[in-house]
Amino acid sequence: MTPLAPNAFLSPLIVEDAVRRALDEDLGRAGDITSIATIPAGAAARAVFVARKPGVVAGLPLADAAFRLIDPAVRFTAHVADGRRIAPGDVLATVEGPARAVLSGERVALNFLGHLSGIATATAAYADRIKHTKARITCTRKTTPGLRALEKYAVKCGGGSNHRYGLDDAVLIKDNHIAVAGGVAAVLGRARAAVGHLVRIEIEVDTLDQLAEVLAAGGADVVLLDNMPPAVLRQAVELVAGKLVTEASGGINLDTVAAVAETGVDYISSGALTHSVTTLDIGLDIEM
Known part of the structure; x- marks a missing residue:
């Protein structure tokens, strides 16, 4: 080959x-x-x-x-x-x-x-745009149906990182999961009890108050900081203080990615890498 x-x-x-x-x-x-x-x-x-x-x-x-x-x-x-x-x-x-x-x-x-x-x-x-920071750019599941593995391979060819490949290889708790499950503590408790010890758990938050709930509840490995402006992202990174891997997402483009990376987040995810x-x-x- x-x-x-x-x-x-x-x-x-x-x-x-x-x-x-x-x-x-x-x-x-x-x-x-x-x-x-x-x-x-x-x-x-x-x-x-x-x-x-x-x-x-x-x-x-x-x-x-x-x-x-x-x-x-x-x-x-x-x-x-x-x-x-x-x-x-x-x-x-x-x-x-x-x-x-x-x-x-x-x-x-x-x-x-x-x-x-x-x-x-x-x-x-x-x-x-972000090579002067520690942040890594990563893809999402917003891929062409049937071509996900190929498109994620192409992201790596470009120097990016891969997010989960599907619903079956990592837990990503989003706002709708939290709402249906009855709150942050409840959803994290159920997730940690259900999955194996090698499965990572990520949870999405869109406010600093939600982030505080996640930190108090425990059970997460990664926190997805969704649609936060750089000033709030910087506060979020300070609150996490290295206890969780941090990922920024939402509205990321070439004009904004450097400012997001400079807040100290570990990963920045963008669906635009594959869908646009x-x-x-x-x-x-x-x-x-």
């Missing part, structure tokens, strides 16, 4: 499943009728993936799989690794082999590569 980004894992089973679904969607029942009709069966092609805009690359293993699953005879050679910062004109990979397969896999390969590189690029922009990104412009140019 094409090398992954350093310190990031992406299951080859997830890669293959995602790419197969995309190819099934694109090729349909009759295949690429344009290439079948116009390209001789024995024709060969060589093409290069080229960056059109600056950014951070992510998704090369999926581009590789897009051709390999159509025809194993296609050779995909990555010239950079995921997580690499790229400039316009950089050649990211070369693909060579049967021309019909190269042309048929082109769009699926570019869709994955452009989308995931867009996420990695956006994440890097946030990470750059622009695809990075990458092209596939035929060389023959």
Whole structure:
């Protein structure tokens, strides 16, 4: 498989499943009728993936799989690794082999590569704004249905951190849970009694009074400080005094993230990393 980004894992089973679904969607029942009709069966092609805009690359293993699953005879050679910062004109990979397969896999390969590189690029922009602080930028569950593992991998390619992958790997108690369960102390008590000792518990608060309740009740590992302005966040961090991991969330953007990070929080979560990104412009140019 094409090398992954350093310190990031992406299951080859997830890669293959995602790419197969995309190819099934694109090729349909009759295949690429344009290439079948116009390209001789024995024709060969060589093409290069080229960056059109600056950014951070992510998704090369999926581009590789897009051709390999159509025809194993296609050779995909990555010239950079995921997580690499790229400039316009950089050649990211070369693909060579049967021309019909190269042309048929082109769009699926570019869709994955452009989308995931867009996420990695956006994440890097946030990470750059807060690199003078201890805070880490992290993603959320606001992901494209069916693509969560891929998009969270792209966040790591951009230098970000991953939040929980789903409802089953961590407890995140939000305001509606607190309301239904009967208050902060009650909801934390029930959560701690129900989950295993390795499961982390995070609870959301939106006022300093709620934070004080959390600290008095005990049982939480992480506190999510929701929609607090920097001045209030700074007070919250002082109240926590290192007893809990702190996460800031709500309305985070490139203009505000530095001020939030400077309050001393440990993590800053933003759904914009995955739900509002622009695809990075990458092209596939035929060389023959």
